[in-house]
Amino acid sequence: MKKIADTLEKILKVASVCILVLLVIVISMQIFARYVLNHSLSWSEELARYLFIYLIFFGASIVYKQNRHISVNYFFDQLPARLRSIISISLDILLLIFLLVVFYQGLILSSIVYNVPTAALYIPWTYVYLAIVIGSVCMVIFTLFFIYHRIRKEPF
Amino acid sequence: MPIIFILFLFLLLIVLRVPIAFSLGISSLVFLVSKNEILLPVAQRMTAAGDSFPLLAIPFFVLAGKLINESGITERIFRFALCLVGHIRGGLAHVNVINSMIFAGMSGAAAADVAGPGAIEIKAMVDNGYDVDFSAGLTAASSTIAPIIPPSIAMVVYGVLASTSVGALFLGGIIPGIIMGIFMMIYSYIVSVKRNYPRYPRASFKEFLISLRDSFLGLMAPVILLGGIGLGIFTPTEAAAVVVLYSLFLGLIVYRGLKLAMLPRILLETVEMTGVITFVVTTATLFGWILTREQVPQLFAQFITSFSSNVYVVLALINILVLVMGCFLDGISILVITVPILLPVIGVFNIDRVHFGVMLVLNTVIGLITPPVGVVLYATVEVAKISFERVVRATLPFLYPLIASLMVATYFPWVILFIPRLLGFG
Numbered sequence: 001m002k003k004i005a006d007t008l009e010k011i012l013k014v015a016s017v018c019i020l021v022l023l024v025i026v027i028s029m030q031i032f033a034r035y036v037l038n039h040s041l042s043w044s045e046e047l048a049r050y051l052f053i054y055l056i057f058f059g060a061s062i063v064y065k066q067n068r069h070i071s072v073n074y075f076f077d078q079l080p081a082r083l084r085s086i087i088s089i090s091l092d093i094l095l096l097i098f099l100l101v102v103f104y105q106g107l108i109l110s111s112i113v114y115n116v117p118t119a120a121l122y123i124p125w126t127y128v129y130l131a132i133v134i135g136s137v138c139m140v141i142f143t144l145f146f147i148y149h150r151i152r153k154e155p156f
Numbered sequence: 157m158p159i160i161f162i163l164f165l166f167l168l169l170i171v172l173r174v175p176i177a178f179s180l181g182i183s184s185l186v187f188l189v190s191k192n193e194i195l196l197p198v199a200q201r202m203t204a205a206g207d208s209f210p211l212l213a214i215p216f217f218v219l220a221g222k223l224i225n226e227s228g229i230t231e232r233i234f235r236f237a238l239c240l241v242g243h244i245r246g247g248l249a250h251v252n253v254i255n256s257m258i259f260a261g262m263s264g265a266a267a268a269d270v271a272g273p274g275a276i277e278i279k280a281m282v283d284n285g286y287d288v289d290f291s292a293g294l295t296a297a298s299s300t301i302a303p304i305i306p307p308s309i310a311m312v313v314y315g316v317l318a319s320t321s322v323g324a325l326f327l328g329g330i331i332p333g334i335i336m337g338i339f340m341m342i343y344s345y346i347v348s349v350k351r352n353y354p355r356y357p358r359a360s361f362k363e364f365l366i367s368l369r370d371s372f373l374g375l376m377a378p379v380i381l382l383g384g385i386g387l388g389i390f391t392p393t394e395a396a397a398v399v400v401l402y403s404l405f406l407g408l409i410v411y412r413g414l415k416l417a418m419l420p421r422i423l424l425e426t427v428e429m430t431g432v433i434t435f436v437v438t439t440a441t442l443f444g445w446i447l448t449r450e451q452v453p454q455l456f457a458q459f460i461t462s463f464s465s466n467v468y469v470v471l472a473l474i475n476i477l478v479l480v481m482g483c484f485l486d487g488i489s490i491l492v493i494t495v496p497i498l499l500p501v502i503g504v505f506n507i508d509r510v511h512f513g514v515m516l517v518l519n520t521v522i523g524l525i526t527p528p529v530g531v532v533l534y535a536t537v538e539v540a541k542i543s544f545e546r547v548v549r550a551t552l553p554f555l556y557p558l559i560a561s562l563m564v565a566t567y568f569p570w571v572i573l574f575i576p577r578l579l580g581f582g
Binding site: 013016017020021023024027028030031045048049050052053055056057058059060061062063066068069070071072073074075076087091094095098101102105106108109128129131132133 | 170175177203211390394423430489
């Protein structure tokens with residue numbers, strides 16, 4: 001289980017770093033084309049926005065795995081340890097349900113828009129919504145990993 | 157389920173340590189389920205929120221800030237600041253503030269300022285006989301200028317949430333940021349005279365010119381950024397990308413602090429920080445959509461107006477509310493929670509959205525140094541190597557200059573609006 005989660009995290013990291021580099025290149029090309037070649041690119045902004053959506057959901061998944069999304073720990077830390085571990089598992093299950101809904105709705109959404117092309121790139125909108133589908137399924141896997149380790153009382 | 161239960165659920169989830177981003181998402185989902193509605197908007201609104209060109213400035217500014225920090229320019233700018241204000245009583249304290257102001261012109265987040273230039277500032281001050289507490293407190297406080305003087309990640313988030321020009325917000329932050337710096341320098345001067353802190357001999361004109369030459373290309377980064385946005389050459393997002401390229405040029409070719417081998421780590425850190433900041437915007441957009449549909453902001457506006465119809469009182473109430481939130485939440489979380497609710501209120505009172513945005517961000521940066529939760533406080537503990545309690549006690553007195561700056565930004569809107577209007581930004 002740990003191995004799957006770690007491998008997945010590594011893949012997400014490599015993919016997001018590549019996306020970030022691509023974003024810098026695309027926007028630089030946009031500026032270069034406009035001011036040096038005097039020709040505005042029609043596709044660059046749209047491509048950048050869609051890549052950015054992938055960056056958001058991939059980045060969010062990586063941070064989710066590392067448990068570094070911003071939360072208020074102050075009150076929770078005042079609770080007794082036993083209560084904390086019960087609450088943690090229940091909340092993980094709640095998160096799991098939320099993420100499964102996001103995943104499932106994302107899947108439906110991307111299948112209905114298969115025939116709808118985007119404005120500049122003319123690619124199916126499916127590819128845009130795939131970002132949230134992939135991101136949420138990764139977080140689902142990470143949540144299962146958390147729950148598995150919490151039940152076995154292993155550190156992770 | 158009535159919307160009030162959803163707000164209660166949201167608070168409960170936060171208190172139980174569910175990340176803010178997920179508390180917003182789960183509350184929204186529970187509401188839609190309780191109303192028996194289709195759930196497609198969950199995925200649709202979240203994706204639409206990310207489909208934003210202005211928001212794309214965030215990874216670029218994060219990346220640029222990290223590149224600048226490691227470019228090898230930190231010490232040169234420090235020396236430049238030393239030549240500028242080192243001869244005043246308590247010289248290094250003023251250097252600390254000026255240094256933070258210059259770095260604020262390149263980076264958009266306060267914690268980065270503590271970790272990079274802050275480390276040098278504290279070391280220099282302690283080596284020269286300043287109390288470590290005063291040095292740590294000042295470093296923490298002066299780093300809060302980073303999100304006010306552009307670029308600013310918080311202002312990008314506000315601009316996206318409030319559909320307000322990010323360029324105008326950036327330009328609006330310049331004068332308030334300078335005022336914060338001046339107020340902190342006045343406070344440091346008073347302390348320095350009382351404790352008889354040292355001063356440096358005045359730098360000769362030649363020394364000044366040398367320090368200027370050494371740091372000149374670095375000082376051009378804020379000029380390119382602000383000039384590009386102010387004159388309408390670049391959008392903020394494009395300007396951010398230009399600053400990324402420029403800081404690569406500085407770090408790899410000019411100052412050579414940056415090695416190619418460091419790039420994967422820096423890029424990865426940028427991706428992670430982007431994930432933290434932008435994901436919460438996606439679920440906040442969903443939550444905001446539900447609040448708006450249920451007319452919560454209108455109800456809140458009515459509630460506030462029933463309290464008082466005086467715009468000064470209303471702004472004071474909002475400021476107090478946000479300051480209290482700042483004790484427990486980070487700046488971005490406060491923005492994503494409050495902006496959708498507060499916008500109709502400021503509409504009723506005819507408050508300018510740029511004025512309100514800069515004021516709100518200035519308020520949230522104070523939250524970065526108020527206990528029990530404050531990102532900058534933790535960063536300062538790491539750098540100054542003193543206990544959390546000591547950092548807190550050392551930082552508290554700096555609330556005077558910061559609150560004073562907030563008052564100025566709140567009640568003298570022209571301080572904020574002067575530059576944007578001068579350059580034709582609304």
